Amino acid sequence: MNFRLVFKVTGKTLLVEAFCLLLPLAVTLFYGEDPTPFLYTIAAIFVVGGALSFLPASDHFFAREGFFSVGLIWVLVSAFGALPFFFSGYFPSYVDCFFEAASGFTTTGASILPAVEGLPMGVLFWRSFTHWLGGMGVLILTIALLPSLGSRTLHLMKAESPGPVVSKLVPKTSQSSKILYGIYCALTLIQIICLKLTGMPWFDSVVNSFATAGTGGFSVKNASIGAYGSPAAEIIITIFMLLFSVNFALYFLLLCGKVRQVFQSDEFRFFLFIVAGSILLITLNLWLTGGYYATLGETVRHASFQVGTIISTTGFASTNFDLWPEFSRILLVLLMFVGACAGSTGGALKCSRVLVLLKCVRREVRQVVHPRSVNVVKLDGKVVPEETLRSILLFFFAYMFITAASTLVVALDNFSFGTTLTAVVACIGNIGPGLELVGPMGNYAGFSCLSKIVLSMCMIVGRLELLPILVLFSRNAWKRS
Amino acid sequence: MKIIIVGDGKVGFTLAEHLSREEHDVTVIDTNDDALRRASESLDVLCVKGNGASIMALRESGVDTADIIIAATSLDEVNMVCCLTAKRLGAKYTIARVRNVEYAVELSVLKKELGIDMVINPENATAVEISRLLRFPSAANIETFYRGRVELIGFRVQEDDFICGHSLAELNHRVKELPILFCAAERGDEVIIPDGRYAPQAGDKLYLIGQPIGMSQFFKLLGRYTPKVKDVFIVGGGRIAHYLTAILEGMNMHVKLVERNMDRCRHISEVLPRTMVICGDGTDQELLESESVSASDAFIALTDRDEDNLIISLYAMQMGIGKVIAKSNRQNYAGIARAVGLDSVISPKLITANQILQVVRGMENSKGSVMTALYKIASGNAEAMEFVVNQTTRHLGQPLKDLKLKKGILIAVIIHHNRIVIPEGSSSMSQGDTVIIVSRDQGILDVNDIFDESALDLSSAMGGIG
Numbered sequence: 001m002n003f004r005l006v007f008k009v010t011g012k013t014l015l016v017e018a019f020c021l022l023l024p025l026a027v028t029l030f031y032g033e034d035p036t037p038f039l040y041t042i043a044a045i046f047v048v049g050g051a052l053s054f055l056p057a058s059d060h061f062f063a064r065e066g067f068f069s070v071g072l073i074w075v076l077v078s079a080f081g082a083l084p085f086f087f088s089g090y091f092p093s094y095v096d097c098f099f100e101a102a103s104g105f106t107t108t109g110a111s112i113l114p115a116v117e118g119l120p121m122g123v124l125f126w127r128s129f130t131h132w133l134g135g136m137g138v139l140i141l142t143i144a145l146l147p148s149l150g151s152r153t154l155h156l157m158k159a160e161s162p163g164p165v166v167s168k169l170v171p172k173t174s175q176s177s178k179i180l181y182g183i184y185c186a187l188t189l190i191q192i193i194c195l196k197l198t199g200m201p202w203f204d205s206v207v208n209s210f211a212t213a214g215t216g217g218f219s220v221k222n223a224s225i226g227a228y229g230s231p232a233a234e235i236i237i238t239i240f241m242l243l244f245s246v247n248f249a250l251y252f253l254l255l256c257g258k259v260r261q262v263f264q265s266d267e268f269r270f271f272l273f274i275v276a277g278s279i280l281l282i283t284l285n286l287w288l289t290g291g292y293y294a295t296l297g298e299t300v301r302h303a304s305f306q307v308g309t310i311i312s313t314t315g316f317a318s319t320n321f322d323l324w325p326e327f328s329r330i331l332l333v334l335l336m337f338v339g340a341c342a343g344s345t346g347g348a349l350k351c352s353r354v355l356v357l358l359k360c361v362r363r364e365v366r367q368v369v370h371p372r373s374v375n376v377v378k379l380d381g382k383v384v385p386e387e388t389l390r391s392i393l394l395f396f397f398a399y400m401f402i403t404a405a406s407t408l409v410v411a412l413d414n415f416s417f418g419t420t421l422t423a424v425v426a427c428i429g430n431i432g433p434g435l436e437l438v439g440p441m442g443n444y445a446g447f448s449c450l451s452k453i454v455l456s457m458c459m460i461v462g463r464l465e466l467l468p469i470l471v472l473f474s475r476n477a478w479k480r481s
Numbered sequence: 482m483k484i485i486i487v488g489d490g491k492v493g494f495t496l497a498e499h500l501s502r503e504e505h506d507v508t509v510i511d512t513n514d515d516a517l518r519r520a521s522e523s524l525d526v527l528c529v530k531g532n533g534a535s536i537m538a539l540r541e542s543g544v545d546t547a548d549i550i551i552a553a554t555s556l557d558e559v560n561m562v563c564c565l566t567a568k569r570l571g572a573k574y575t576i577a578r579v580r581n582v583e584y585a586v587e588l589s590v591l592k593k594e595l596g597i598d599m600v601i602n603p604e605n606a607t608a609v610e611i612s613r614l615l616r617f618p619s620a621a622n623i624e625t626f627y628r629g630r631v632e633l634i635g636f637r638v639q640e641d642d643f644i645c646g647h648s649l650a651e652l653n654h655r656v657k658e659l660p661i662l663f664c665a666a667e668r669g670d671e672v673i674i675p676d677g678r679y680a681p682q683a684g685d686k687l688y689l690i691g692q693p694i695g696m697s698q699f700f701k702l703l704g705r706y707t708p709k710v711k712d713v714f715i716v717g718g719g720r721i722a723h724y725l726t727a728i729l730e731g732m733n734m735h736v737k738l739v740e741r742n743m744d745r746c747r748h749i750s751e752v753l754p755r756t757m758v759i760c761g762d763g764t765d766q767e768l769l770e771s772e773s774v775s776a777s778d779a780f781i782a783l784t785d786r787d788e789d790n791l792i793i794s795l796y797a798m799q800m801g802i803g804k805v806i807a808k809s810n811r812q813n814y815a816g817i818a819r820a821v822g823l824d825s826v827i828s829p830k831l832i833t834a835n836q837i838l839q840v841v842r843g844m845e846n847s848k849g850s851v852m853t854a855l856y857k858i859a860s861g862n863a864e865a866m867e868f869v870v871n872q873t874t875r876h877l878g879q880p881l882k883d884l885k886l887k888k889g890i891l892i893a894v895i896i897h898h899n900r901i902v903i904p905e906g907s908s909s910m911s912q913g914d915t916v917i918i919v920s921r922d923q924g925i926l927d928v929n930d931i932f933d934e935s936a937l938d939l940s941s942a943m944g945g946i947g
Contacts, residue, residue: 063522171506171527382530385514 001477004057006069009156011052013073013142017080018045020133021126024084028122037087038122045080064477066156070139071472074460077138078102081130088123095449102456104130105138106463107345109217109315109432110423112445112452117222121203127218128207134463135214135244135345136184140177169252183251184345188213191240198232212240215346217315217432224317224440231301234318238301238308242275245312245340266380267352271311271341274351278307278335282328289325303328310335313347315432317440329435333422336429347430347462349399353392356384360393398466403428406458410451423447427455428462482506483547484841485572487533487563488554489516491810492578492603494524495834496551500841501525508542534562536570545571549844551837552577553601557584561595568596574844576837580604580720599840603833608724610832611806612732614825615710615779618804619700621686621824624856626867626917631894631901633664633690633865633917635858637824640683642703650677659698661691662903664893664919667859672921674863674889686824688858690865690893690917692901710804711735714777716763716793717784718745721808721829725781726753737772739763764789766796779804787811791818791826798823816860831857842926852926853915863921865893870914874928882906887933889921 018041025038082094082101091097096112103110104127116124133141139156157173168176188209195205204220211218221227225237250262262268282303286292293299305318310332321332339348356377363375377384406424413420415437422434423444433440444455461469471477482505486493489511497520501507507526510533511517517528531538533554544550550567552560557579564575576599584591588600613623620634638645644652649663666673667686673679681687689696713729715722718740726736726749736756740746743760750758761768763784774780780797782790787809794807806825809815815826835857842852854867870877876884881892881904895902896915902908910916910928918931925931 168521168527171501171508171525173525175506 001068001479002058002060002065004055005061006065006072007052008055008057009069009142010073010076011049011055013138014045014049014076014080015053016142017077017133017138018042018049020129021045021084024122024126024129027125028120031121033120033122035122037084038126040087041080041083044083048080064471067468067471068477070156070464071460071468073139074105074464074468075472078105078456078460081105081126084123084126088120090119090123093449095452096445099444099452099456100127101130102459103427103432104128104216104218105134106430106459107131107134107214107216107313107347108427108430108459108463109211110427110438110444110455110459111218111432112443112447114443114445115222116218116220124220125203125207128210128216128220131214131216131218132188132210133214135216136181140180143174143177169249179252180248183248183255184213187240187243187251191236194236194240195233198230198236200228200230200233204228208237209240211316212237212314213244213345215241215244215312215314215340215344215430217309219316225305226318234301234305237316238305241308241312241314241316244314245344245346246271247341247343249343264380267341267355270355271351274335274338275307275311278311278331279304282307282324282331285325285327285331292324306332307335310431311338311346312340312344313429313431315426317433320439320441322435322439322441333425333435336422336425336431336434339429349396349429352379353395355379356389356392357396360389395466398470399428399462402458402461402466406454409454410447413446413448413451415446423455424458427458430459430462482549482841482844483543484508485510485539485542485544485547485550485567487511487550487552487560488578489513489520489528490553490555491830492833493551493553494520495830496553496837497524497526499834499838503842505841508547510538510542532559534559534566536566539563539567539570547572549574549576549841553833554578557581561591561597564597565595574598574840576601576840578603578833582720582723601833601836603829604720605724606832606836607721607808607827607829608728610827611721611725611781612728614806614827615713615729615734615804616732617696618710618779619705622827622858624854624858624865626854626865626894627896627901627915630692631690631896631917632693632696633688633856633858634696635686635688635824636700636705637822638681638683638685638687639705642681642683642705644681644703645683646680648678648680649675653677656699656702659691659702660695660901660903661689661699662893664688664690664865664891665859665863665921667862670860670862672859672862674891674919674921686859688865688919690919691903710778712737712777713779713781714772714774714797714802715739715781715783717782717790717808718742718749718758719783719785722781722783723749723752725783726756730755737777739768739772764793769793769796775800775802777802779806781805782807784808787814791823794818794823795821812861819860858919863919864923864925865917865919866925867915867917868928870910870912870916870928872912874910874912875932877911878909880907880909885933886931887922890925890931891919892931893917893919 021038021042025035028035028038078101079098082097085091085097085100086094099112169179170176191209191212192205195208207220225234250265250268253261283300286299287296293302302319306321309316337349338354339350340346342350342352359377363377366373366375377389403424407421410424411420418435419437423438426432426434437446438444484500484505485508486497487510489509497507497509501524508529509520509526510529510531512532517530520526521528529538529542544567550572552563554560560577560579564577568575575597577597578601580602585602591597592600617623620636622635624633663675665688666675712735715736715738718738722738726738729736730753738756739759739761741762746758746760759772780802782794784790790807790809791814794805797805805823807823809826810828810830818826839855842855852866852868856865858865892904894917895904895908895910
């Protein structure tokens with residue numbers, strides 16, 4: 001393991017974080033608030049990051065260095081990102097701040113704050129801005145800004161990007177990350193303008209767009225998006241949540257004019273199928289049970305908002321879905337496992353993995369019926385290599401195993417089964433709200449320190465798709481040779 | 482530039498490595514998952530899986546906007562179809578690797594009819610390179626510039642050479658008359674662009690540039706002028722050996738060729754009747770001894786295993802053969818071989834890659850001065866480049882002593898109106914001249930890149946004698 005290089009890359013990324021902190025600092029100054037929390041943080045990051053990034057290091061960069069540094073960077077970026085919360089004094093302890101920052105960067109959107117409306121604007125802005133940064137990836141931003149990291153940056157991008165396989169858009173890694181960020185920025189900007197047109201204040205449009213773009217879910221209102229009472233804003237946010245949970249490579253294809261290829265994507269069609277099916281089922285369930293919403297239109301609107309918010313792993317709420325009938329609640333919990341498309345800003349298992357798993361099951365059944373038949377699993381008309389299949393199956397097991405193990409630890413706090421399980425599922429899938437105590441109108445304040453740390457790690461593990469963090473905790477990785 | 486490389490084998494990978502490092506947008510097409518994974522993990526390139534001759538794979542890699550497409554799969558036919566298709570789909574320049582001996586004679590027709598702009602034959606290029614070394618056995622390697630009228634020769638300094646231990650300033654009077662220049666020296670891992678203070682030591686590898694006539698005079702002066710090679714012993718009867726033997730026969734040398742495969746032996750003796758073909762294992766010492774290998778002037782190891790080539794070459798050196806050349810595609814082996822005194826290690830992979838790189842670099846620069854040749858010397862740590870100066874070049878007509886060059890750069894030769902000049906302080910460049918520049922750093926792509934606009938004096942950069 002080339003530790004010096006790992007630290008050097010970490011240092012450079014921290015410097016980028018310090019640079020990003022200038023924006024909330026500007027917001028603080030604009031609203032005439034106390035800028036010291038941000039100044040202290042920037043100074044701290046600058047000292048640590050600066051020292052690390054000047055380490056002399058050879059550029060021997062391989063897969064293990066890539067995974068290791070991505071794991072380390074995300075833990076450190078969250079740890080330093082928690083400092084403004086800590087210095088602001090509105091949070092009970094550093095563990096709470098770390099939880100909040102990890103929740104921000106991993107675009108989970110789970111909060112330990114019972115009420116957010118009294119916080120300073122600067123802190124609120126930073127909370128939502130972490131979503132935006134974490135959504136596309138801090139490292140991808142670093143790669144885009146600092147091409148000097150060399151040609152082997154694909155290892156970094158691979159470790160940070162969600163999805164079973166990473167496809168570059170253009171030959172150069174740094175160029176690819178620039179295109180991704182370009183699409184990301186453009187979509188965010190369009191959303192800000194759309195929200196502003198519905199009459200939302202500038203500040204709220206900006207932070208809500210950040211939270212949507214990263215599929216995060218931090219809101220600046222206690223009642224989340226429901227607080228605005230504006231159906232137009234809810235519809236716009238629903239649309240954009242779904243847009244941000246589509247593979248960004250498809251937008252690149254659209255820009256290149258290859259529309260047909262977009263609609264031929266198996267994952268995209270599967271995603272649309274799940275979204276449409278879930279909305280239909282929940283609407284029927286709510287409408288037939290009766291007594292929830294006055295008109296069919298309102299029912300559809302709330303059903304689609306909630307489906308969108310859960311499957312995109314955003315975690316906003318326009319209504320308290322914890323009060324819905326059991327069928328709808330369980331369906332939403334199942335959607336928490338599925339998650340968004342690969343290559344998007346969303347989290348959880350990803351549609352492509354679920355689709356491949358289903359195809360694997362079908363293949364296995366066929367194999368039993370015709371033992372000598374030769375079957376391959378295809379996605380987008382191309383054969384999925386056996387190695388990728390294996391890694392997807394392993395990923396699924398590891399995901400379930402970590403969920404189960406974390407649930408066991410969180411169970412020590414003695415909350416109900418629904419609260420404990422959905423808290424872990426919502427954290428590892430980067431969604432945010434679960435059911436019951438951690439439901440859309442609840443929060444994570446009641447958990448013990450241990451649970452909060454476990455849940456924070458779950459978020460990072462879920463965001464980085466397990467491997468980088470597992471590598472970080474593997475004894476083999478820490479050996480020099 | 483946008484470059485598509487079809488075939489991610491030895492040559493394809495080396496090309497992708499160099500081109501992506503020079504900031505080109507490189508796309509690699511191959512059918513093999515493992516090869517593609519290796520490329521995508523270690524290089525900054527885009528990988529596309531598919532058959533490079535199929536329209537779908539070519540479209541997917543954006544052939545319509547590609548500047549260059551290089552077909553380097555193992556099959557000549559695929560390479561040709563690939564270039565043909567790519568050209569029809571809009572690729573601007575096509576390069577195909579064609580190595581079948583039968584196609585080699587039909588090249589001009591193939592190029593015209595199939596829309597191939599350049600044909601690369603690695604085996605033939607390697608054979609030409611080896612034959613050049615045999616013509617000048619004192620040199621470890623030879624590169625040529627300006628249609629062969631300028632040579633760059635590398636040789637190892639020995640203990641009893643008169644230049645050993647004297648600085649170039651002292652040596653000045655003895656070699657002043659010769660039209661040559663010491664342009665680079667390799668000591669251990671370090672590359673020195675020599676100035677007057679540099680004193681050659683035994684074990685240094687010196688690079689001389691100049692006219693061929695000056696070279697032979699210098700080696701005579703050095704007392705190392707070995708007689709012409711007459712008997713050549715070749716082990717391995719592959720394509721390179723085939724091309725090489727044909728060239729050597731034309732040079733009136735006697736070739737003894739050892740090959741293991743009987744059919745291959747028959748084929749060679751059929752095509753090249755003047756060559757003595759021996760069927761047997763070339764790595765077998767007894768066979769080599771019974772064929773009196775020590776009586777030959779040169780020994781060339783061309784089997785398909787790098788390890789065998791190096792080991793039998795060492796054996797041949799031990800037998801006291803004057804000139805030993807080994808083929809090795811792996812660069813790290815060449816380094817080890819050099820450490821034990823085997824200087825002439827050639828790599829067909831690198832020769833091919835260099836040839837293609839020259840074309841690419843030449844095209845890239847068509848806006849500025851045109852680079853017409855590029856060689857990597859001193860284990861790839863320095864470059865020798867030939868440029869044609871045009872009106873975009875700055876400081877035309879100014880004496881060199883007034884120019885400020887970057888560190889580690891030497892203007893080695895200026896060819897003015899067909900006259901080859903080893904430049905002095907008062908020489909100058911003018912439009913239409915050909916200049917040869919030696920640089921320690923990579924990334925000189927234009928004559929203007931050599932000027933240091935900040936500071937530093939020229940005397941440190943202008944060096945050598947002559």
